[in-house]
Amino acid sequence: MGRKKTYDRNEALARARDLFWAKGYEGTHLEELVAATGVNRFSLYAEFGGKEGLFLEALTDYIEGAKATYDDLLGREPAGLANIRDYFASIRFTRDYAGCFLINTLTEKHVVAAEAFKLARRTTKHAQHLFLRNLEAAQATGELHRERDADTLAKLLVALDQGLAIYGIVSPSNKDKDAIFAQVDLLLGKGALPA
Amino acid sequence: MGRKKTYDRNEALARARDLFWAKGYEGTHLEELVAATGVNRFSLYAEFGGKEGLFLEALTDYIEGAKATYDDLLGREPAGLANIRDYFASIRFTRDYAGCFLINTLTEKHVVAAEAFKLARRTTKHAQHLFLRNLEAAQATGELHRERDADTLAKLLVALDQGLAIYGIVSPSNKDKDAIFAQVDLLLGKGALPA
DNA sequence: GATATACTTCACCTATCGTTCTGAAATCAG
DNA sequence: CTGATTTCAGAACGATAGGTGAAGTATATC
Numbered sequence: 151m152g153r154k155k156t157y158d159r160n161e162a163l164a165r166a167r168d169l170f171w172a173k174g175y176e177g178t179h180l181e182e183l184v185a186a187t188g189v190n191r192f193s194l195y196a197e198f199g200g201k202e203g204l205f206l207e208a209l210t211d212y213i214e215g216a217k218a219t220y221d222d223l224l225g226r227e228p229a230g231l232a233n234i235r236d237y238f239a240s241i242r243f244t245r246d247y248a249g250c251f252l253i254n255t256l257t258e259k260h261v262v263a264a265e266a267f268k269l270a271r272r273t274t275k276h277a278q279h280l281f282l283r284n285l286e287a288a289q290a291t292g293e294l295h296r297e298r299d300a301d302t303l304a305k306l307l308v309a310l311d312q313g314l315a316i317y318g319i320v321s322p323s324n325k326d327k328d329a330i331f332a333q334v335d336l337l338l339g340k341g342a343l344p345a
Numbered sequence: 346m347g348r349k350k351t352y353d354r355n356e357a358l359a360r361a362r363d364l365f366w367a368k369g370y371e372g373t374h375l376e377e378l379v380a381a382t383g384v385n386r387f388s389l390y391a392e393f394g395g396k397e398g399l400f401l402e403a404l405t406d407y408i409e410g411a412k413a414t415y416d417d418l419l420g421r422e423p424a425g426l427a428n429i430r431d432y433f434a435s436i437r438f439t440r441d442y443a444g445c446f447l448i449n450t451l452t453e454k455h456v457v458a459a460e461a462f463k464l465a466r467r468t469t470k471h472a473q474h475l476f477l478r479n480l481e482a483a484q485a486t487g488e489l490h491r492e493r494d495a496d497t498l499a500k501l502l503v504a505l506d507q508g509l510a511i512y513g514i515v516s517p518s519n520k521d522k523d524a525i526f527a528q529v530d531l532l533l534g535k536g537a538l539p540a
Numbered sequence: 541g542a543t544a545t546a547c548t549t550c551a552c553c554t555a556t557c558g559t560t561c562t563g564a565a566a567t568c569a570g
Numbered sequence: 571c572t573g574a575t576t577t578c579a580g581a582a583c584g585a586t587a588g589g590t591g592a593a594g595t596a597t598a599t600c
Binding site: 173174175176253254256257258270298301302309310312313314317319326329330332333334336337 | 367369370453465469494497498501504507508509529
């Protein structure tokens with residue numbers, strides 16, 4: 151019983167996430183959050199426990215979404231280089247992510263920085279693990295040369311993943327993306343890579 | 346005539362840069378700036394024209410430093426892959442940059458975002474140009490295979506450069522760095538890269 | 541339809557932000 | 571030394587931030 155909410159919790163969280171993502175924690179004011187989410191100040195406090203709680207939930211929401219994307223694209227069967235190529239093609243080269251919310255958060259040394267750091271390490275490790283999984287499968291089938299250091303290559307791909315997210319902000323050209331993608335292929339040993 | 350300043354302008358600028366770098370624009374409060382720079386509020390306004398002016402000067406200072414580093418390491422003669430290797434080895438794999446001040450700024454949509462965006466494009470283009478210069482020289486001497494798309498490879502290196510700056514925040518392990526460096530070498534066609 | 545419940549609106553509070561002002565301290569020309 | 575000039579240190583300013591309280595309104599159960 152009682153009055154119904156005029157907002158949807160998940161929808162509100164998504165809007166808050168986008169705002170925090172774009173403007174950072176301190177740069178996003180409560181008034182903007184109220185306007186964007188449609189949740190009034192009082193309910194926002196009751197629902198999320200204030201600005202800080204809302205931020206943490208928004209960040210967690212983002213992480214879960216990112217993890218789901220990783221799992222979806224890099225967890226496919228059969229494992230192999232195709233999964234990696236598909237990941238870069240469909241994430242880093244199509245949607246215009248404004249960098250990475252989590253990484254942006256790390257650069258802001260506010261109160262939730264410690265929690266964000268833990269999340270960052272965990273997510274990075276997860277992505278690295280998924281990359282490695284596909285690289286090792288590729289080595290098993292002979293798709294990737296067995297002498298390549300798969301473990302390190304996975305780390306490089308993680309770094310490149312982040313780099314491309316940023317590159318997309320500065321130079322969001324599709325022409326560039328296609329060309330860079332071809333170079334990633336070369337890195338993976340596909341295509342005609344000269345010795 | 347008049348009283349002497351108790352601070353050094355450049356020193357104060359460097360301290361302000363580090364603070365803004367670490368905590369962002371909105372996350373850095375004037376009181377902290379006063380404490381860190383040793384410049385009192387009044388003088389800070391007289392000297393830099395307020396918080397915004399100080400930020401812009403600090404950002405410019407950072408850019409000039411970064412550009413000088415690029416020029417120094419990637420502009421050396423003779424041009425070639427060694428310069429690129431040296432750059433990554435001495436910048437992205439030794440000093441613990443907390444990401445890139447300029448890129449951090451882009452993610453904060455505050456009042457100087459437009460100016461920061463211009464600076465980012467210009468700096469990125471500059472780095473790309475320097476990478477390309479060394480790649481083309483390497484192709485001329487046969488150090489790098491002539492069929493490689495040097496232009497695109499330069500772009501990839503720019504993206505990787507940014508990615509490694511971030512990777513250094515999350516996983517600042519020197520063991521990782523050495524291994525990743527070996528993979529960068531492979532990307533450049535040095536070492537025993539299997540076809 | 542009465543009543544209890546939960547959300548909404550709106551005004552207010554306190555803290556703190558960036559900025560400005562004021563009087564004292566320090567420096568240099570004459 | 572004297573006076574002009576500049577910086578210094580701290581208080582004070584208006585604006586606005588995040589958070590909270592009280593009254594009103596819509597909804598569900600009985």
